[in-house]
Amino acid sequence: MFVGDDWAEDHHDIELMDGSGRRLAKARLPEGVAGMARLHAMIGDQLGQTLADEVEVVVGIETDRGPWVAALVAAGYTVLAVNPLQAARFRDRLGVSGAKSDAADAHMLADMVRTHGHELRPVAGDSARAEAIKVVARTHKTLIWERTRHTQRLRHALRDYFPAALAAFDDLDAADTLELLDKAPTPGQAARLTIAQISAALKRARRRNITPKAAAIQTALRAEHLGQPEIVAAAYAASSRALIAVIATLNAQITALQGQVESHFGQHPAAEIIVSQPGLGPVLGARVLAEFGDDPHRYSSAKARKNYAGTSPVTRASGRKKVTLARFVHNDRLIDALLTQAFAALNTSPGARAYYDRQRARGANHNAALRQLANRLVGILHGCLKTHTPYDEMTAWSYQTGTVAA
Template sequence: MPMRFWAGLDWGVYHHDLAVTDDAGNPVVQLRVTNDLHGLNAALNALREVRRNRRSIPIAIETGRGLMVAGLRQAGQTVVVLNPTRVANYRNRWSAQPKKSDRQDALLLANILRVDGHVQPVQPQPSVHAQAVQEMARAHRRTVQSATLTSQRLRSLLHSYFPAAVTAWAGYDGGITRREARVILSAAPTPTQAARLTPTKLRALLVGGGRIRLVAAQADRLHALFTTRQLRQPVELEETMGQIALTLLHQLDTHLAIGEQQLAQLQELFDRHPHAEVYRSFPGMGTVLAARMLGELGDDLSRFPDPRSLRSFCAAVPITWASGTATKISHRRKVNPVLATIGYRWAFSALTRSQGVRDLYDHRRGCGDGHAAALRRVYARLLNCLHHCLRHATVYDEDAAFPATADEG
């Protein structure tokens, strides 16, 4: 039987450490390569010197992103992505004294493949299109989070010197993030400047902010609110806070504009994917949620051989710990946070768009489940349906998903 070899790559920003071991765990190759084309060629040549058919040597690494990983995959090399937490647990297994170095970590990764490579999860192979959807969905999510954080900072600042600006749009969708609110606050970021705005000027700003209906009534309401006597900061401090508010407003405008642009690009990318029709057919599944789920799950159908594996990956089932007569069921915490958030929002949105989902939710609440637990049950059922629809290339069917509800109807 020919000798087998395993490789480990400890990645870095500027360079990577490569190690190759044989069947006995002896290091055959240990070298450092740069994070560029020259480094990729050096790594491939080192593997080729060990075995002519270098593609038969799997490489373990702790990340699936980066140019080096992309280059290895394009060269036909098998790349096995290991969870960093699991790798850290192996470190104590190989040494009584915990120690760490890039050179030893590369050797550790290779030995993990050598000893326990058969129990490592199957590596998904998503298409380039699915990876593009994932990148855009994650970028859009980060932009939305940045806009939310900036709006919260702006609201907190306004509360400290200009509370009337917060209460002016408190009962409207978006609050101070509304376009008309941002336009008016940009023109008058302090109480002094806002009190000088005439109803005519306010009407012009409201129209410039996109308001069409009840412009005069809204202008009169804002004028009365801004001219009402309130607690004030010292003049110099108020002006400084107004300048800071202007900076936050400009940041918020930028985040919102980028978010709209990324949303359009995300919709265009998602609509061109073959699985888009399947995702869109589910109740409560909008474009953003569908694109994020497609990006996180990928389009490699062999990744989840059965519905249970999909439910576990999406945090739709709890963790069971059984030992002897003791059994403990706990919440699954080490999960993809994006999928966990999608599950809650998807199940909640589906309550008003599917009678079967509503009946299942009400049934679980009647059995004693709380709101979140009942939504998790709904999420698990929807994932079962999603797994079936993707496997058979068919769209969601309410009658097939909830036959009891269909019979009663």
């Protein structure tokens, strides 16, 4: 039996379909326990006296997380997570009028899993521990991205009315910078800061070489720059103080949540293998584990893991023309973590450094070479997880020198 589930925040449009494509039933169900109970009843009514073990129920839905999906998996249904882009393309095959409705989408999803279910990825059977890591790791990264956005907004504001601050401070999200800007948000107030006040802020932020740094900051703040009228500068200062307060709060929450990420990740059985990889520590390793998941059957090969990661290239061939391109449809969080790992591995792994240098010698630019290194590291990680073996430098890169690890 095939089930199309077009979900919304408060309801689900459901259609049941048999193997021949005949509609068996359809309904709009509420979100939550009541809706799930009605779905089970709908399926039970269609099965009748048939033993449940003799029938596979395949559900197509455009998400892979949430309590509803977890309940479907717990009920023993095969849940296929359909990418919304795939669903849109399949919808175009069924009609060119552009008409769309929730009920029609439920029908489309049921038909899609009936005819193309073998090409869709089932929802991974990740452990509860891996799901917990995903929750804290994603929130931690989201807060970092939010801090970056607010820091950029602060930078743009300072550039418009207080360019001396950009010359004085290197890191706008640093604790000492935020303290001094909050205390003196206008050029006039900043010019009156004393060495003692600046030094105290640097000391609380645990900076080194406080005396020369304090003198350099004071000199930069007192230098002449183009500015704004006093009333405009005051308005900018009020806006900047609001941004400073948000960034300071984000800093505190990022630090607190980092402890949660490290704590949850440290309890996972695969943590030791993951942190043994070059360029991966507890936080970055947690992000990689969170996005890959820990279902041992999810990736049939290293190539499958690379394809999911988005590090493997895409080949387009037509006639005599053949080009190899980077994948631009991928998990943004995962590719961000893997490229960060590859960059860090350049300083910790001689094999990774040699591989990167070889790609550059072949004419690849930095981004392309880094992506190829990340692709190679994903393959190494897959082998280590599959064999439950920590990373070994000689084994991982022995092919580069023609040697084989003992």
